[in-house]
Amino acid sequence: MTNPDPASQHGIEPRQRLLDAATELFAERAFKEVSIREICEKAGGANVASVNYYFRDKAGLYRELLESILARWEAERERHAKLIEGKPPEEKLYLYVRWFIGNILEERADERDMLFGRILNREMSDPGPDFRLIVQKGMVPNWKRLMTIVAEVADLPEGNQAVLACTHGTMGQCLMYSSARKLSKYFGPPETHFTPETIDGIARHVTQFSLAGIRAIAQLNRESGAAGKAGPGCSGTPPEE
Amino acid sequence: MTNPDPASQHGIEPRQRLLDAATELFAERAFKEVSIREICEKAGGANVASVNYYFRDKAGLYRELLESILARWEAERERHAKLIEGKPPEEKLYLYVRWFIGNILEERADERDMLFGRILNREMSDPGPDFRLIVQKGMVPNWKRLMTIVAEVADLPEGNQAVLACTHGTMGQCLMYSSARKLSKYFGPPETHFTPETIDGIARHVTQFSLAGIRAIAQLNRESGAAGKAGPGCSGTPPEE
DNA sequence: GACAATCTAAAACAGATGTTTTATATCTAT
DNA sequence: ATAGATATAAAACATCTGTTTTAGATTGTC
Numbered sequence: 001m002t003n004p005d006p007a008s009q010h011g012i013e014p015r016q017r018l019l020d021a022a023t024e025l026f027a028e029r030a031f032k033e034v035s036i037r038e039i040c041e042k043a044g045g046a047n048v049a050s051v052n053y054y055f056r057d058k059a060g061l062y063r064e065l066l067e068s069i070l071a072r073w074e075a076e077r078e079r080h081a082k083l084i085e086g087k088p089p090e091e092k093l094y095l096y097v098r099w100f101i102g103n104i105l106e107e108r109a110d111e112r113d114m115l116f117g118r119i120l121n122r123e124m125s126d127p128g129p130d131f132r133l134i135v136q137k138g139m140v141p142n143w144k145r146l147m148t149i150v151a152e153v154a155d156l157p158e159g160n161q162a163v164l165a166c167t168h169g170t171m172g173q174c175l176m177y178s179s180a181r182k183l184s185k186y187f188g189p190p191e192t193h194f195t196p197e198t199i200d201g202i203a204r205h206v207t208q209f210s211l212a213g214i215r216a217i218a219q220l221n222r223e224s225g226a227a228g229k230a231g232p233g234c235s236g237t238p239p240e241e
Numbered sequence: 242m243t244n245p246d247p248a249s250q251h252g253i254e255p256r257q258r259l260l261d262a263a264t265e266l267f268a269e270r271a272f273k274e275v276s277i278r279e280i281c282e283k284a285g286g287a288n289v290a291s292v293n294y295y296f297r298d299k300a301g302l303y304r305e306l307l308e309s310i311l312a313r314w315e316a317e318r319e320r321h322a323k324l325i326e327g328k329p330p331e332e333k334l335y336l337y338v339r340w341f342i343g344n345i346l347e348e349r350a351d352e353r354d355m356l357f358g359r360i361l362n363r364e365m366s367d368p369g370p371d372f373r374l375i376v377q378k379g380m381v382p383n384w385k386r387l388m389t390i391v392a393e394v395a396d397l398p399e400g401n402q403a404v405l406a407c408t409h410g411t412m413g414q415c416l417m418y419s420s421a422r423k424l425s426k427y428f429g430p431p432e433t434h435f436t437p438e439t440i441d442g443i444a445r446h447v448t449q450f451s452l453a454g455i456r457a458i459a460q461l462n463r464e465s466g467a468a469g470k471a472g473p474g475c476s477g478t479p480p481e482e
Numbered sequence: 483g484a485c486a487a488t489c490t491a492a493a494a495c496a497g498a499t500g501t502t503t504t505a506t507a508t509c510t511a512t
Numbered sequence: 513a514t515a516g517a518t519a520t521a522a523a524a525c526a527t528c529t530g531t532t533t534t535a536g537a538t539t540g541t542c
Contacts, residue, residue: 033273124420125366168417168418169417171417172413172414172415172417173409182368208454212453212454212457213454215453217446220449
């Protein structure tokens with residue numbers, strides 16, 4: 001009758017089963033695409049009403065699930081941030097890219113604790129409720145982390161427009177591989193499964209590509225007084241070497 | 242009673258109204274997210290059954306709509322391909338990027354004939370039925386066009402792995418701006434509306450960034466015998482200049 | 483003007499969804 | 513052991529979806 005307290009004496013077991021089942025389902029499909037009945041069935045045949053009993057809403061279940069995922073994601077992010085602390089900027093960039101792409105491409109996605117990459121990635125293209133939460137606690141911090149590294153590589157202040165644009169570009173390359181994964185089913189025969197070695201290769205490429213790009217942009221930015229928005233004074237085709 | 246022929250004497254007017262209304266709705270939301278009733282309402286209060294009458298299915302309506310959009314998209318693509326023919330590779334790259342980002346960012350999206358950018362873009366993150374058609378007729382040709390240009394810039398054969406990876410990277414940067422557009426509502430105050438001048442700036446930046454990236458990767462590729470997949474022999478941090 | 487094909491309109495149908503209700507079982511605390 | 517809160521189960525509800533049916537209006541052609 002009174003509101004159900006999660007910290008009750010017992011009965012937290014089916015609650016957790018619902019969360020676990022929902023997490024796996026929401027990792028693959030969007031909020032609207034997963035039905036309560038499906039979640040319950042996956043949670044060992046729980047009753048359809050149990051979701052409303054424990055979480056009030058379907059949205060309540062999703063919310064709680066997201067907060068858990070985001071907390072783990074934050075921990076993983078900070079763990080890795082500490083790990084690369086003090087290394088030279090170029091190596092930081094590689095390590096970040098390698099780490100990020102690894103998460104995007106769902107390395108270790110078999111461990112349920114590591115599903116945040118999948119969920120964040122899916123939310124990006126198919127936002128549910130609480131998308132604002134995902135952006136703020138999941139994407140922005142990550143994006144800022146890359147921006148700091150790019151600023152170091154470019155040897156420019158973090159607020160600089162060129163740094164911002166280069167961060168955009170580097171991130172875009174990384175995210176491309178999640179789009180490519182989806183498209184790969186429709187394209188042709190390319191490897192749909194990524195091994196750690198494959199990911200290494202991708203990360204190395206993206207790093208090299210981005211390093212050259214960042215340096216070129218930084219150079220242009222310095223030359224032209226760093227006033228305009230993005231590469232002012234350039235009429236389209238760059239000066240040949 | 243007999244199957245409805247589109248080329249009937251008259252009555253193609255409400256048919257077209259349905260197509261137009263559906264096009265605008267599907268440009269913003271996915272196939273599943275738009276209901277038949279909504280389409281009919283937008284089409285001047287048409288009856289709910291009219292979609293099934295004219296197009297057999299909801300999927301039939303969508304299919305016909307897509308084919309029309311893809312045809313216009315192909316025409317626009319070939320128009321632009323002819324336009325940049327013969328220009329130097331670097332300028333080709335800029336012109337392609339400028340053109341592509343313009344479409345992605347929905348320049349001229351007020352003209353209904355120009356909605357393909359919006360629809361293709363949405364399909365990319367939220368595929369409906371006939372997604373295979375979209376990929377094959379909408380995305381692949383476009384992607385190949387960029388690959389040809391990248392190969393010219395890199396001075397490498399089109400099949401080369403480095404060219405493939407660089408194409409990926411350049412395309413990724415372009416697509417980033419469509420993601421950014423979605424996120425911009427949740428980020429902060431950044432300009433959510435893109436002017437032609439803004440797009441110019443973005444395209445110039447992406448071009449500069451990619452040019453440096455492509456050249457660096459091509460150089461590495463030549464040095465290391467062009468055997469491995471993506472930048473072999475590099476242990477993560479690149480050689481300092 | 484009358485017939486037949488075509489188009490429009492309203493209603494009804496079958497299925498799925500999230501949620502609420504009702505009833506029954508289970509457990510803890512007194 | 514019994515009372516009261518808590519947990520489970522089944523069913524019913526309201527709403528939305530795409531689709532079909534049925535009936536009525538419109539139209540072109542002979």
